């Protein structure tokens with residue numbers, strides 16, 4: 654029984670769980686769906702809802718605002734594609750701050766439940782959780798980001814094969830992901846850039862850590878020196894004391910508990 658349930662989970666056979674939500678992370682029935690949408694508590698994949706400004710929707714909005722007929726509004730495809738690549742670069746670099754990206758997909762679909770969706774699958778769940786915590790509720794391009802964990806792990810199951818092969822008869826209203834095409838060389842160069850950024854940040858963190866360590870060592874050395882000096886009966890001015898450290902070694906034989914004010918200054922400086 655349990656085995657059968659596991660096998661049919663999220664398929665058409667499954668009468669309890671919604672196959673669309675399970676596979677695509679978005680279902681056109683939304684909260685009114687008759688089947689269950691199991692929102693994961695953790696996932697390596699996050700969904701940023703409706704964040705990409707789809708050129709078709711933007712043109713419709715512009716037409717609406719200027720009282721034009723929505724059907725007459727034309728879209729400059731070249732500009733739309735340029736805008737998309739800039740958007741993709743932005744998203745990639747922003748998201749890669751949280752960890753290595755395994756897959757970043759931007760939907761070209763037009764259905765209200767999926768339009769402008771961006772899915773990002775990280776190498777691990779921790780990176781996804783960090784990204785969600787930081788990005789959710791922030792603004793991007795004037796839009797508040799609504800971020801959630803997504804059940805989508807295998808994008809082969811989520812994407813529309815017809816669209817990938819050059820033509821889906823259902824067009825923008827297909828329920829499977831129409832993943833916008835991004836040239837591979839662009840992805841490679843973004844991966845390189847983000848890797849470089851990560852290394853740089855790691856170096857910086859290491860340098861900060863080393864500096865803190867040195868600081869701690871220095872202050873413990875200062876404490877030792879102070880103790881040492883307290884043990885001596887001689888008093889030096891702060892300059893002299895550092896210069897004559899070597900010399901004074903042989904002299905530090907008489908033990909006295911009197912701390913000189915100058916040594917205290919020395920510690921602070």
Ligand SMILES: [Zn+2]
Pocket residue numbers: 671672673674680681682683686687688689690
């Ligand atoms: Zn559903």
Ligand SMILES: [Zn+2]
Pocket residue numbers: 813814815816821822823824827828829830831
């Ligand atoms: Zn399709």
